[in-house]
Amino acid sequence: xxKSKTKRARKPLKDLTLLDRFLFDTAMGVPEICxxxxxxxxxxxxxxxxxxxxxxxSQESYYDSRAVRLDLLAFDENDVVYDAEAQKKNTGGRNLKxxxxxxxxxxxxNLMEPGDLDFGKMNDVYIIFIAPFDLFGMKKYxxxxxxxxxxxxxxxxxxxxxxxxxxxxxxxxxxxSPELVEFLHYMEKTSHYDKIxxxxxxxxxxxxxxxxxxxxxxGVKYMRLWEEMEELKQEAIAEGLEEGRAEGRAEGxxEGRAEGRVEGRNEGLAEGRTFNLLENIQKLIKNLNISADQAMExxxxxxxxxxxxxxxxxxxx
Numbered sequence: 547x548x549k550s551k552t553k554r555a556r557k558p559l560k561d562l563t564l565l566d567r568f569l570f571d572t573a574m575g576v577p578e579i580c581x582x583x584x585x586x587x588x589x590x591x592x593x594x595x596x597x598x599x600x601x602x603x604s605q606e607s608y609y610d611s612r613a614v615r616l617d618l619l620a621f622d623e624n625d626v627v628y629d630a631e632a633q634k635k636n637t638g639g640r641n642l643k644x645x646x647x648x649x650x651x652x653x654x655x656n657l658m659e660p661g662d663l664d665f666g667k668m669n670d671v672y673i674i675f676i677a678p679f680d681l682f683g684m685k686k687y688x689x690x691x692x693x694x695x696x697x698x699x700x701x702x703x704x705x706x707x708x709x710x711x712x713x714x715x716x717x718x719x720x721x722x723s724p725e726l727v728e729f730l731h732y733m734e735k736t737s738h739y740d741k742i743x744x745x746x747x748x749x750x751x752x753x754x755x756x757x758x759x760x761x762x763x764x765g766v767k768y769m770r771l772w773e774e775m776e777e778l779k780q781e782a783i784a785e786g787l788e789e790g791r792a793e794g795r796a797e798g799x800x801e802g803r804a805e806g807r808v809e810g811r812n813e814g815l816a817e818g819r820t821f822n823l824l825e826n827i828q829k830l831i832k833n834l835n836i837s838a839d840q841a842m843e844x845x846x847x848x849x850x851x852x853x854x855x856x857x858x859x860x861x862x863x
Contacts, residue, residue: 556772563736570632579754580620589723594622630674646673646709670706678714678734687716
């Protein structure tokens, strides 16, 4: 397949929603917008002014780019830590729930200096996932999790860690603030919902997002990122196919001759393809700071094959 045939059309910046990773991450990198979004999510309190912090001690995890993106965190003036993630695709309840655990662990490991034994100094941490699907199936807009005691119901561990899952398609409007409900609708329909916004704070956010979309700097950044991702995708596909054919053919013919059957060649081709696609997945993860699932999406790996690559990637971590 030629490069021109596989190249995708770039989605216009104006059509992005806040569930698109580029726009969400760009917005959360602006302290004023980040504070606005967090204050809407925590509608029972006003989140103090935010600073965007860069963790110099961050541990890179090549198989999950979001762990790498955790270098970028929001801190309020009380040093409460926030990490908010837009999750557009449903990769499974087990995957996403445990990924939230991974994110929390990556934050926690960087909150203390080596040798420091005063764990009471650890910051409060909020991990927030925003998604256009209901991970728990109870039609709620918001699911908040804290550690609780099994033996004494209602007794919290109070360890300062909270994980929140937001669902843009909840149905319990009467149980949540109108502000949060409208924000979650706006998250999914950013490009054409802004004209009918009623809540003042969400309207302010919509104006902030429109200003971002109209920024020349943001537009150039988006175009360059898309071009880099497309080039890497094309290179990875071409390299994987070529190396997979060459190595697989050589190994397959060798095994086929030894065993006196044609199947060896086919098995060798398959093994060569798997090896090279695995390398290309890891290359995309490292170079683009994207997740393994996003890398496999770019490489157009069939859904039924992806579990094999996830297992191989995680076994090397």
